[in-house]
Amino acid sequence: MTINTLAKGGWNREQMSCFRKMEKVIVSMQDPDMGMKMRNQRLLITVIPHAMTGRDIIDWLIQKYNICDEEALHVGGMLVRYGYIYPLKEPRSLVLRPDESPYRFQTPYFWTSTRWPASELDYAIYLAKKNIRKQGELMEYEKERYSVLNKRINHTWDFVVMQAREQLRASKQRRKADRIVLECQEQAYWLINRPPSGMRNMLDMGLERPNTFSSRVTLNSDYYKNEIENCKRALGRNRVKSSICLEGYVFVKYSEQYLNHDPIMQGCLPSNPWISDDTAHWTMNAEVVPTPTRLRVERWSFSFMELLNDSMGKREFMTYLEKEFSAENLCFWQACEDIRHGESSRIIQKVEEIYKNFLAPGAARWVNIDSKTMDKTLTGIRHPHRFVMDDAQMHIYFLMKKDSYPRYLKSDLYKNLLAKAIVPQESKKSVFPFMRRQRHASPSPAQVVTQATEEDGHAKGAGEAGTNSAAGSHA
Amino acid sequence: MAAEKAEIDALKKECDGLRTKIEAARKAVNDGSMSAAAGGVASVGRVQLKNRKTLKGHLAKIYSLHWAADSRQMVSASQDGKLLIWDCFTGNKLVAVPLKSAWVMSVAFAPSGNLVASGGLDNMCTVYNIKAASPKTLRELDAHTGYLSCCRFLSDSEILTASGDTTCCLWDLETGKQKTVFTNHIGDCMSLALSPDQNTFISGACDSLAKLWDLREGTCKQTFSGHTSDINAIAFFPNGHAIVTGSDDCSCKMYDLRSDQEVIGYQDSSLNAGVTSLALSNSGRLIFAGYDDFNCHIWDTLKGEKVGVLSGHDNRVSCTGVPEDGMGVCTGSWDSFLKLWN
Numbered sequence: 001m002t003i004n005t006l007a008k009g010g011w012n013r014e015q016m017s018c019f020r021k022m023e024k025v026i027v028s029m030q031d032p033d034m035g036m037k038m039r040n041q042r043l044l045i046t047v048i049p050h051a052m053t054g055r056d057i058i059d060w061l062i063q064k065y066n067i068c069d070e071e072a073l074h075v076g077g078m079l080v081r082y083g084y085i086y087p088l089k090e091p092r093s094l095v096l097r098p099d100e101s102p103y104r105f106q107t108p109y110f111w112t113s114t115r116w117p118a119s120e121l122d123y124a125i126y127l128a129k130k131n132i133r134k135q136g137e138l139m140e141y142e143k144e145r146y147s148v149l150n151k152r153i154n155h156t157w158d159f160v161v162m163q164a165r166e167q168l169r170a171s172k173q174r175r176k177a178d179r180i181v182l183e184c185q186e187q188a189y190w191l192i193n194r195p196p197s198g199m200r201n202m203l204d205m206g207l208e209r210p211n212t213f214s215s216r217v218t219l220n221s222d223y224y225k226n227e228i229e230n231c232k233r234a235l236g237r238n239r240v241k242s243s244i245c246l247e248g249y250v251f252v253k254y255s256e257q258y259l260n261h262d263p264i265m266q267g268c269l270p271s272n273p274w275i276s277d278d279t280a281h282w283t284m285n286a287e288v289v290p291t292p293t294r295l296r297v298e299r300w301s302f303s304f305m306e307l308l309n310d311s312m313g314k315r316e317f318m319t320y321l322e323k324e325f326s327a328e329n330l331c332f333w334q335a336c337e338d339i340r341h342g343e344s345s346r347i348i349q350k351v352e353e354i355y356k357n358f359l360a361p362g363a364a365r366w367v368n369i370d371s372k373t374m375d376k377t378l379t380g381i382r383h384p385h386r387f388v389m390d391d392a393q394m395h396i397y398f399l400m401k402k403d404s405y406p407r408y409l410k411s412d413l414y415k416n417l418l419a420k421a422i423v424p425q426e427s428k429k430s431v432f433p434f435m436r437r438q439r440h441a442s443p444s445p446a447q448v449v450t451q452a453t454e455e456d457g458h459a460k461g462a463g464e465a466g467t468n469s470a471a472g473s474h475a
Numbered sequence: 476m477a478a479e480k481a482e483i484d485a486l487k488k489e490c491d492g493l494r495t496k497i498e499a500a501r502k503a504v505n506d507g508s509m510s511a512a513a514g515g516v517a518s519v520g521r522v523q524l525k526n527r528k529t530l531k532g533h534l535a536k537i538y539s540l541h542w543a544a545d546s547r548q549m550v551s552a553s554q555d556g557k558l559l560i561w562d563c564f565t566g567n568k569l570v571a572v573p574l575k576s577a578w579v580m581s582v583a584f585a586p587s588g589n590l591v592a593s594g595g596l597d598n599m600c601t602v603y604n605i606k607a608a609s610p611k612t613l614r615e616l617d618a619h620t621g622y623l624s625c626c627r628f629l630s631d632s633e634i635l636t637a638s639g640d641t642t643c644c645l646w647d648l649e650t651g652k653q654k655t656v657f658t659n660h661i662g663d664c665m666s667l668a669l670s671p672d673q674n675t676f677i678s679g680a681c682d683s684l685a686k687l688w689d690l691r692e693g694t695c696k697q698t699f700s701g702h703t704s705d706i707n708a709i710a711f712f713p714n715g716h717a718i719v720t721g722s723d724d725c726s727c728k729m730y731d732l733r734s735d736q737e738v739i740g741y742q743d744s745s746l747n748a749g750v751t752s753l754a755l756s757n758s759g760r761l762i763f764a765g766y767d768d769f770n771c772h773i774w775d776t777l778k779g780e781k782v783g784v785l786s787g788h789d790n791r792v793s794c795t796g797v798p799e800d801g802m803g804v805c806t807g808s809w810d811s812f813l814k815l816w817n
Contacts, residue, residue: 224490247507250714254712254758258758263757
């Protein structure tokens, strides 16, 4: 989300591609043969040439791009919001109305992409002109900005006023119609580039990031000494050949194995709740169910972690271990997990319990750890901390993984569960679309501002002309 | 002064020399390619996802979203100063958390579903208990000297944060204090992700590097280079053996952890906008990357091809997320809307 416009050429790249797409549309709209039919619009007593109605714009988009009404309204709306088409009536409401409201194309001179970023100087001149023309009757926010600019670029203020006067004088020489057109165009440009508060700033680029990172971290000798150490360590690390890393069980195999567990790729049974509005899938796969689904039980065979990550799988595995009289291993592992992820304040107490139950000589559920790890752990217990059980836990984990886990997968317990597991039937999508429940967004619990109702095409339009002051997202 | 500069120059030279050697070591093991490995794999074809739902309610740019572990609730943060917790199935808003500072940049859901955290330009990470009658501030984690760009819970007791002050930090939520500070980046940290086994995590920063850290030791284990601009988004491949990054240089890359290098890149000459966010589908086969061009583009992870696009937002896509059950993908945008697709 970089904004540094010139330094990295970043911004020019990002927003430009959207603008170029919009400009292509605009250019074809103005094509003499296949473009829009223009007409003269009456504004008070003056006739504005080359105008079109909102309805015309939408119809043209529908026809040209073979899209539906809603999409045409959406695309047309974007053209207005980004200043390529501006409304003649209610210029501050940058919304495309699908009716007889008159609109005009913005001249390329004032396209956002042509004159980016809008300069402070130009804005000052614009406000100065308006100030003179309206004899001080600027809008509140314009007055504020005018005075701010006055302070900030006071050194060139004479130039600003001179330019303003010049431009006003030049415009008086024009025909009235032309003058009005130019004023509209200029006003539209500044509404986009310096939106009043409450109006969404379409050109807002977000947080500024520092140009160079040397301002954050000093690249001094200490830094380099540290980096050298890091590099030496990195150089010494073991690297596995790509051919080994990429082939076999790693990525391709993983994706294939999990294909049936990827609803976006393969869909899911009985149906995807997001599509069918039916929660059956979630119900069938809840943590506690009398009979699990087949996919779920199969997944336990993918890896030991998969088995342990599923509470039901863990329970089944525990049952199996109890039959084998090695349940203490899983209990120990669980207790260690509890320390690793639990509250700091209870670490000491939990470590003591683990020692008493699993590690002490003659403990009720003594776990079989090699002597080296046991010694290390017992020493560590004297100063208990979150990771003191790591080595022992790892040892037991691998013990279970190499020994008990594979045997569990071959056991009758597992095989029977798999055989009994449910394979849901694919539920038919409802045949009658109107029977699907309409879901309306509920009002916000801490409701402050009224919201436009969703699920109708006006929602976006109404929302845009922003009446809320919380938006406050302009420069 | 001159002596100092000479020393720094000498150290820098030694450092560069080592980096060159590291690159050589990487090249030496680079005897296979992802395209070779995935050559026999069938193409996914054109992936066309539909917009199933649009969640409306925020009044300003959405900066961040995070799914809850139940794959049904989701929290989103907007610069209108609110966190909204949604039931994505019904589209209802369940909880609204008013923020002290509206300049929020990141939000996270705890695996337990009891807590959410957020932070931004206030340099703090605030943790809220949302199971209380009304959302209660549990902790204000205040030690970063830069903005908070990303946060992720490990449990109800620990949280990881990434900050514009170039560090990442592991906090103890009971005491509200920093447990470990991870220092090595030289640019703003923009994003982080936890490994599936929770032993390590990865971070992407404005120094265009991605780093893998050991949570327990507090050290940087691996550094991945290749991007030419800020890395904004980062994620693990679901098996934990590779990471995927998205950058302002308009490309995404996958780095394999064991061979310690980039194995495939995702870029297209027609794509001229920076990547803001990314998420992978459950099997890891698809990457959903949000871009500044208002779209979310879909990549075939294994073949490196662009296979689809999610269009519909009116402004840049700032956040993307796939829930644990993989039912679909959610995109959040500066146009203030969240869209669910599958």
